[in-house]
Structures are given as structure tokens and as C-alpha cells.
Amino acid sequence: xxxxxxxxxxxxxLMVLATVFVAGSFFLIVGTIxxxxxxxxxxxxxxxTPGGGFYIGKEGGIxxxxxxxxxxxxxxxxxxxxxxxxxxxxxxxxxxxxxxxxNTLRMAFDVLFxxxxxxxxxxxxLIMVYFGLRASLLGGIIAVTLLVIPILVRTLDEVIRTVPFxxxxxxxxxxxxxxxxxxxxxxxxxxxxxxxxxxxxxxxIGDVAxxxxxAGFSDNIPTSLHEPAATLPLAIFFQLSSPVEEVQGRGYASxxxxxxxxxxxxVLSEIFIRNFFxxxx
Amino acid sequence: MYKLRLFKDKFMSKLMLVLxxxxxxxLFVIGxxxxxxxxxxxxxxxxxxxxxxxxWKPLKGxxxxxxxxxxxLWVTGISIIIALPLCLLTALYIxxxxxxxxxxxxxxxxxxxxxxxxxxxxxxxxxxxxxxIQDHIAPHFVAFSTGYSVLAGGIVLAVMIFPLIVxxxxxxLRTIPQxxxxxxxxxxxxxxxxxxxxxxxxxxxxxxxxxVLAISRAFGETIAVLMVCGNNAVVPHSVFDPGYPxxxxxxxxxxxxxxxxxxxxxxxxxxxxxxxxxxxxxxxxRVILARLExxxxx
Amino acid sequence: MDNKSxxxxxQLNVHIGNQHILKDINIDIPDKKVTSIIGPSGCGKTTLxxxxxxxxxxxxDVKITxxxxxxxxxxxxxxxxxTHIRQKMGLLSxxxxxxxxxxxDNVAYGPRIHGIRKKHDLDELVEKxxxxxxxxxxVKDRLHASxxxxxxxxxxxxxxxxxxxxxxxxxxxxxxxxxxDPVSTHIIEDLFVQLKEKYTIVLxxxxxxxxxxVSDNIIFIYMGKIVEMGPTHEVLHNPKxxxxxxxxxxxxx
Numbered sequence: 001x002x003x004x005x006x007x008x009x010x011x012x013x014l015m016v017l018a019t020v021f022v023a024g025s026f027f028l029i030v031g032t033i034x035x036x037x038x039x040x041x042x043x044x045x046x047x048x049t050p051g052g053g054f055y056i057g058k059e060g061g062i063x064x065x066x067x068x069x070x071x072x073x074x075x076x077x078x079x080x081x082x083x084x085x086x087x088x089x090x091x092x093x094x095x096x097x098x099x100x101x102x103n104t105l106r107m108a109f110d111v112l113f114x115x116x117x118x119x120x121x122x123x124x125x126l127i128m129v130y131f132g133l134r135a136s137l138l139g140g141i142i143a144v145t146l147l148v149i150p151i152l153v154r155t156l157d158e159v160i161r162t163v164p165f166x167x168x169x170x171x172x173x174x175x176x177x178x179x180x181x182x183x184x185x186x187x188x189x190x191x192x193x194x195x196x197x198x199x200x201x202x203x204x205i206g207d208v209a210x211x212x213x214x215a216g217f218s219d220n221i222p223t224s225l226h227e228p229a230a231t232l233p234l235a236i237f238f239q240l241s242s243p244v245e246e247v248q249g250r251g252y253a254s255x256x257x258x259x260x261x262x263x264x265x266x267v268l269s270e271i272f273i274r275n276f277f278x279x280x281x
Numbered sequence: 282m283y284k285l286r287l288f289k290d291k292f293m294s295k296l297m298l299v300l301x302x303x304x305x306x307x308l309f310v311i312g313x314x315x316x317x318x319x320x321x322x323x324x325x326x327x328x329x330x331x332x333x334x335x336x337w338k339p340l341k342g343x344x345x346x347x348x349x350x351x352x353x354l355w356v357t358g359i360s361i362i363i364a365l366p367l368c369l370l371t372a373l374y375i376x377x378x379x380x381x382x383x384x385x386x387x388x389x390x391x392x393x394x395x396x397x398x399x400x401x402x403x404x405x406x407x408x409x410x411x412x413x414i415q416d417h418i419a420p421h422f423v424a425f426s427t428g429y430s431v432l433a434g435g436i437v438l439a440v441m442i443f444p445l446i447v448x449x450x451x452x453x454l455r456t457i458p459q460x461x462x463x464x465x466x467x468x469x470x471x472x473x474x475x476x477x478x479x480x481x482x483x484x485x486x487x488x489x490x491x492x493v494l495a496i497s498r499a500f501g502e503t504i505a506v507l508m509v510c511g512n513n514a515v516v517p518h519s520v521f522d523p524g525y526p527x528x529x530x531x532x533x534x535x536x537x538x539x540x541x542x543x544x545x546x547x548x549x550x551x552x553x554x555x556x557x558x559x560x561x562x563x564x565x566x567r568v569i570l571a572r573l574e575x576x577x578x579x
Numbered sequence: 580m581d582n583k584s585x586x587x588x589x590q591l592n593v594h595i596g597n598q599h600i601l602k603d604i605n606i607d608i609p610d611k612k613v614t615s616i617i618g619p620s621g622c623g624k625t626t627l628x629x630x631x632x633x634x635x636x637x638x639x640d641v642k643i644t645x646x647x648x649x650x651x652x653x654x655x656x657x658x659x660x661x662t663h664i665r666q667k668m669g670l671l672s673x674x675x676x677x678x679x680x681x682x683x684d685n686v687a688y689g690p691r692i693h694g695i696r697k698k699h700d701l702d703e704l705v706e707k708x709x710x711x712x713x714x715x716x717x718v719k720d721r722l723h724a725s726x727x728x729x730x731x732x733x734x735x736x737x738x739x740x741x742x743x744x745x746x747x748x749x750x751x752x753x754x755x756x757x758x759x760d761p762v763s764t765h766i767i768e769d770l771f772v773q774l775k776e777k778y779t780i781v782l783x784x785x786x787x788x789x790x791x792x793v794s795d796n797i798i799f800i801y802m803g804k805i806v807e808m809g810p811t812h813e814v815l816h817n818p819k820x821x822x823x824x825x826x827x828x829x830x831x832x
Contacts, residue, residue: 004471004474004662004692005471007471007473007474008471008472008473008474011370011473011476012378012472012473014370015370015371015373015374015378016374017370018366018367018368018370018371018374019370019371019374019375019379019387021367021371022367022368022371022391022394022443022447023371023387023390023391025394025440025443026390026393026394026397028405028409029394029397029401029402029405029409029440030397032405032408032409033401033404033405033408036408083300083303083304084304086293086296086297086300086301087297087300087301087304089297090294090297090298090300090301091301094294094297094298103571105301105305107564107567107568107571108305108308109304109305110563110567111308111560111563111564111567112305112307112308114494114497114498114559114562114563115308115311115501115556115559115560115563116498116500116501116502116503116528116555116559117501117503118501118503118528118531118532118552118555119311119315119501119552119555119556119559120311121532122315122531122548122549122552123310123311123314123315123552125535126314126315126318126549127314146307149304149307153304177286177287177289177290178290178294179289179290179293179294180286180290182293202396205398206397206398206399206400206401207398207399208398208399208400208503208504208532209399209503209504209528209532212532212535213535233398233399233400233504236400236401236404237400237403237504237508240403240404240407240508251404252404252408255400255401255404258398258400258401259397259401262396262397262398262401263393263396265396266392266393266396267393270389270392270393380639381639381640458676459637460672460673460674460676461676461678462637463634463670463672463676464670464672464676464678464738464741465678465688466634466637466665467632467634467665467668467669467670467742467751468665468666468669468688468689468692468741468742468745469662469663469665469666469689469692469693469745470662470688470689470692471662474692478678478688479678479679482679482680483679
């Protein structure tokens with residue numbers, strides 16, 4: 001009797017400790033980045049492009065990388081949406097949603113979601129070689145689009161599935177075509193689409209391996225799709241591998257910038273998801 | 282008028298079908314593309330030579346992937362060994378023990394953690410884990426370590442896969458009916474006895490699926506591991522040795538790959554290897570999870 | 580206080596969220612009899628049953644005040660040990676939930692937890708309980724097959740055997756036949772009648788015919804309150820309260 005009680009207590013304590021550890025790791029990471037990055041944080045960092053000698057510790061900022069990242073992530077998200085909204089609608093409204101084929105397709109997107117970004121990067125590189133493109137904003141957008149399509153499709157699919165069948169049936173029974181019904185459904189899930197955009201953008205802005213070969217790097221803000229573009233994670237990576245302390249410090253500050261951007265996006269999408277599902281249920 | 286509407290419907294339907302097929306076929310196109318570019322090196326060296334020899338000298342045309350494969354296995358293995366028990370206990374706590382109030386606070390943190398980009402994990406690894414290993418862990422075991430090691434890679438990866446494992450196991454636990462727990466509890470079993478003998482047993486396939494998925498995630502993770510692993514192309518013999526996982530190999534050498542013969546083909550072969558392994562692992566775990574879901578529905 | 584019955588409830592109130600599910604419940608459940616709790620769905624009868632072995636503990640937002648006395652011990656008292664309370668009661672839920680293990684291990688699950696390890700003892704116990712529920716002849720050749728392979732009716736009897744194996748004094752049935760076919764229902768009902776020689780049985784049911792067939796006493800609950808209780812025949816054929824009359828009208832005519 002005693003032994004069973006202690007066993008129960010022992011594992012309960014173990015579980016609480018594990019939970020504290022897992023949840024705490026979030027604070028540990030964010031805390032470390034803040035602690036190391038904040039001292040190097042200046043207004044110049046986010047308002048200026050790298051000046052001459054930036055990479056040996058002279059003045060400038062990472063505005064080129066911030067803008068470049070926003071271009072790449074934004075472009076990929078827009079392009080991804082244009083592809084994934086029709087896909088999600090097709091799976092749910094034209095394929096019947098719950099058929100074997102629809103489920104197989106869902107699984108295929110789940111698998112695509114699991115493919116690591118380095119493979120998308122390598123594949124994007126192959127596409128560029130094939131079409132004779134150089135590393136550029138366009139190349140980066142293509143590779144990252146491939147990366148975010150599965151995220152967008154999966155999220156949109158789940159959102160569409162929360163729309164009650166009755167609503168679709170109601171529209172259909174009024175004589176609407178499936179496409180017209182789809183437009184009704186799309187209006188219904190607008191907050192859900194916004195959540196999908198946030199998730200996709202958050203993933204895109206933080207990914208390195210996919211833009212490594214494809215977007216290149218540049219100290220200037222790109223003015224056309226064919227120019228190479230710097231990205232924030234790559235800027236962090238490069239600055240960190242510098243031996244100059246000042247440059248490393250700016251790397252930490254850049255990491256802080258990226259962390260803040262991503263945290264805002266994640267928190268926003270959490271709030272949206274909550275509100276969306278609260279209204280549904 | 283209604284002909285136009287019908288035409289529109291037909292047209293959109295075809296367009297969507299094309300987009301759907303195109304986006305799914307990316308899966309095949311990636312495989313074919315990578316394979317096509319790996320052919321040169323597969324012609325020059327046999328598959329077993331590529332996978333089992335250890336000499337990596339691209340300038341001499343020697344491409345032995347063994348150290349990189351071992352590097353990947355070490356890092357992945359360490360990360361799973363660290364992450365699985367912690368995540369299992371966490372998921373059990375969140376699902377079986379935590380009061381609803383605490384559960385509501387905990388779940389967002391798991392999501393926040395999953396939103397942090399890989400490069401940030403890498404920076405954290407460099408700033409926190411490396412000094413920790415160098416100054417506090419390694420001295421107890423080995424004479425000297427820079428901290429850059431497969432252990433560092435494993436720890437950073439473990440934290441990265443926390444959210445994935447926790448969320449999948451949580452979902453699996455949720456599919457187990459409360460009445461099953463009640464049945465065990467009403468026989469006088471304690472919470473832990475119920476968890477161990479009934480809940481875990483029922484959740485086992487789902488836990489396996491979560492682990493397989495986590496392994497495949499860890500396999501492909503690039504930048505964070507690259508930043509803390511040391512990237513030394515030798516087979517690691519202890520957790521404090523540096524390692525050089527496959528994705529890091531690809532990422533580190535893309536610059537030179539077009540200037541050395543066969544190098545690009547070798548790197549594409551590395552990507553193909555990653556792709557095939559991860560594809561298989563993903564399919565296995567997704568099939569298990571889909572079965573569980575179906576069982577729940579019936 | 581000495582000739583108290585096995586289960587007594589005093590001033591029990593249960594809130595779930597903002598809802599007041601059970602209001603001022605006071606009852607004594609007679610020993611070695613079958614007592615049925617009846618009432619329309621959502622009236623709180625299942626909640627009442629679950630307060631007897633504290634299965635509500637795991638649900639969110641539940642507040643319980645008052646006392647439930649089992650063997651004279653208030654199970655909601657501070658520091659009450661929940662596992663030995665639950666051991667005193669076998670629960671038979673709406674649908675059979677065999678544990679994910681063999682037929683044999685299902686029955687042996689409880690006894691093993693409570694410290695019986697010898698194979699000989701376990702064998703004996705399993706055989707005895709399977710015989711008590713009339714399952715022995717049907718399963719004796721495949722004791723180590725998975726329990727989920729049995730029919731629903733057999734599974735429910737297995738769950739009963741599993742509950743009896745921990746040596747309870749009380750059996751709680753929560754609409755235990757609602758998922759079963761008529762033949763299996765009959766077998767379970769007959770079992771209840773046999774088992775009341777040794778056990779105190781409390782059933783929740785919304786089928787008045789079942790209550791009439793198996794129970795000695797009836798408690799009628801409506802909107803979280805006890806409206807009427809008494810001997811089965813009295814409550815069904817000669818109800819005193821207007822609400823009860825309304826509810827059992829379908830049965831009398």
C-alpha cells in the first residue's frame with residue numbers, strides 16, 4: 001500500500017519536473033537571446049543597411065536583411081496562398097472531403113510538411129540551375145513557397161473542415177454551383193485564412209536552409225526580383241561566424257530582432273486560432 | 282446566364298485539380314530531380330562504397346559518406362534519448378494530471394516554442410549549451426572539449442523537437458476514452474498505475490508514430506545543428522566528439538560544389554539520402570496516426 | 580449511527596461550472612438490495628453515481644460539498660484515500676471498456692494491483708469470477724486472447740467479472756445495458772438479481788421496465804433533486820408526488 005503511494009508520488013513529481021523543464025526551455029532560449037542581444041541593440045541596427053566595413057565592426061545595420069526577409073516570406077506566402085486555397089477547396093468541396101482519395105492527398109501534404117527545408121533548398125537550387133537563374137529574390141521566393149505550401153494547405157484544410165456541412169448544403173440547395181458555394185465558405189473562414197498566413201509567414205521568415213542556396217546575400221535592399229536578397233537568419237548566421245566581437249554581438253542583436261518578430265507572429269496566430277475556434281464551437 | 286455559371290464551375294474545378302496535382306507532385310519531382318543529379322556519382326562509385334567508406338576528399342574524387350551518416354545518427358539518437366522521456370512525462374502531465382487551468386497556460390508555450398526559428402536555437406546553442414558543456418559537463422568526463430560536439434547538437438535538437446513530440450502524444454492521449462481510465466481507477470488502481478498499464482499501452486502506436494516523426498525531423502534539421510556540432514568529418518566515438526551530420530554537409534559546401542567535379546552530384550546524393558529516409562519515416566508515422574484516427578471515428 | 584447502511588449521502592451538492600447539478604441529496608442505500616436511480620436524461624443520476632466512488636475528481640470545474648459515507652467513512656473528507664474506496668465498488672459503465680490486454684489479464688488486473696501475485700491464486704480467482712458471470716464456459720479455451728475480440732455482451736460480463744475480482748462490497752451500474760442486445764441485457768439483469776445476495780447494488784437506468792424487473796428500491800431524481808424514493812412497487816404503481824406520476828405514467832398504462 002505504502003509502496004504504491006510513493007510510486008504515484010514519485011512519478012507525479014517527475015512529470016511536473018519534466019513539464020517545468022519543457023515549458024521552461026522556452027524562457028531559457030528567449031531569455032538568453034535577450035540577455036546577450038539587448039546590449040548590442042541600437043536604432044541603427046534596424047534602420048540602416050550595412051556600411052563599408054560593417055563586417056569588421058564598423059557602422060551600419062541589418063535593414064537589408066529585415067527587408068529581404070519580409071520580401072521573401074511575404075512573396076512566398078502570397079504565392080503559396082494562391083496555390084493552397086484552391087487546393088484546400090478542391091480537397092474539401094470537390095473531392096467530398098472524407099473520401100479515401102482526399103485523405104490520401106492530406107497525408108501527402110503531411111509528408112511534404114515533414115520534408116526538411118534543406119531538401120527544398122537543394123531542390124530549389126536544381127530548379128534555378130535548370131532555368132539558368134542566379135541566386136536571387138525570385139529563387140528564394142520559389143524555394144520558400146515550396147516550403148510553405150504544405151503548411152498553408154494543412155491549416156486551411158482544418159479551417160474549412162470546421163465549416164458545418166449544413167452551410168454548404170444550404171448554399172448548394174439554393175442552386176449555387178460548387179464554386180459559388182466555395183466562395184461562401186471562403187468568406188466564412190476569413191479569420192482562419194489569416195491564421196494560415198501568419199503561420200506560413202512565421203515559418204518562412206525564420207528558415208535558413210531553403211534560402212541558403214537560392215536567395216544569395218547582398219548588402220543592398222533588392223530592387224528587382226532578379227537581384228540577390230539578404231535574409232535575417234542568414235545575416236545572423238554570417239555575423240555569428242565572424243571572429244570580431246562587435247560583429248558577433250550584432251549577430252545576437254539580429255537574433256533578438258528575429259525572435260521578437262517571430263514571437264509577435266506566433267502570439268497573434270495563437271489569439272486568432274483561439275477566437276476562430278471559440279466562435280465555431 | 283446559367284451556362285456561364287456552369288462553365289465557371291467547370292473551369293475552376295479543372296484549374297484547382299491541376300494546382301492540386303501539381304503541388305502534390307512536388308513530392309515526386311523532388312525525388313526524381315535529386316536522383317537524376319545523383320546519377321553521375323552513383324555511376325562512379327557503388328552505393329555501398331558511398332555509404333560505408335570514410336574518406337571525404339572531393340578534390341581526389343573520394344566521397345565516403347560514412348562519417349556524415351554516423352554524425353547524423355549520433356545527433357539524432359542523443360536528441361531522442363533526451364526528448365522522449367521528458368516529452369512523454371510532460372504530455373502525460375498535461376493530459377492526465379494537470380488541472381484545466383494549468384493545462385490552458387501550458388499549451389500555448391508548446392506552440393510558442395515550436396514557432397522559434399532554427400537559427401535562434403542555433404544561437405542559443407552557441408551562447409548557452411556550448412559553454413555549459415565546455416565548462417561544466419565535459420570536464421567531468423574527458424580531458425578537453427571545445428563544447429562543439431554531437432552532444433551539443435543532440436541537446437539543441439532535443440529542445441527543437443519538444444513541441445512536435447508533446448503535441449502529437451497529447452493528441453493521441455486525447456483519443457483514449459475517459460471511461461477506459463475510469464474502468465481502471467474504479468478497480469482501485471492509482472493514477473500512475475492506470476497511466477502505465479492502460480493509457481500508455483493503448484497509446485503505444487501513437488507514441489511510436491510521434492517518435493518516428495521526431496526522428497525524421499531531427500534527421501533533416503540543418504542550421505541549428507551545424508552551428509553547434511563542430512563539423513569535423515570523422516566518425517564520433519563519444520558524445521563529446523564533434524560530428525558532421527548530412528544536412529550540415531550540404532549547407533556548408535554549396536558554395537564550392539559547382540567548382541569541383543562530382544561535388545554537386547555528391548551533395549545532391551546526400552540530399553536524396555535525406556529525402557528518401559525522411560519520406561519513409563514520415564509515411565510510416567502518418568499511416569499509424571491515420572489508423573488511430575480512424576479507430577477513434579468508428 | 581451504528582446500524583448505518585453501507586452507503587449514506589448527507590447534504591450532497593455538486594456544481595459543475597456554474598451549473599448546480601445535484602441539490603441537497605440525502606439518502607441511505609439499503610444493503611444487499613438492488614436500488615435503481617431513475618429519471619430523465621440530464622437529471623444528474625449518473626453524476627450521483629459517480630460521486631460514490633469519486634470518479635468526478637478528474638473532471639474539470641467540479642465542486643462537491645456534503646458527505647458521502649461508505650462504511651461510515653466520509654470519502655470526501657480531507658486525506659481520504661481514494662483507491663481503497665474505489666476498490667470497495669465495482670463499476671459497470673454504459674459501454675463495456677475492456678482494458679487493452681487479454682481476457683485473463685483483464686480479470687487479474689485488479690487483484691495484481693492489490694498485491695496478489697501467485698499464479699495459482701490468480702488462476703483460481705479468474706475462474707471463479709468468470710464462472711460467477713457465466714462467462715467461463717464461453718472463454719475458458721481462449722483466456723489469453725485479446726478481450727476486444729469478445730462480443731459486446733460478453734465484454735460487459737467480463738467487465739463485471741473484472742470488477743468483482745477486487746472483492747467489492749458494492750456494484751455500481753451506469754446504464755450498463757444501454758449498449759447491449761436484448762439477450763445480453765437479460766443475462767446482465769439476471770446477474771444483478773443473483774449478485775444481490777452478496778453485494779449492495781446501485782443502478783442508474785432510464786428504462787422503467789428494467790428498474791421494475793431488477794430493483795427492490797427506486798430513487799427518482801428530477802432536475803438534480805430527489806423527488807421520491809421507496810420500494811419499487813410503491814414508486815412505480817402508487818407514486819405520491821405529482822412529478823413521479825407524470826414520469827412513470829408511461830409505465831403504468
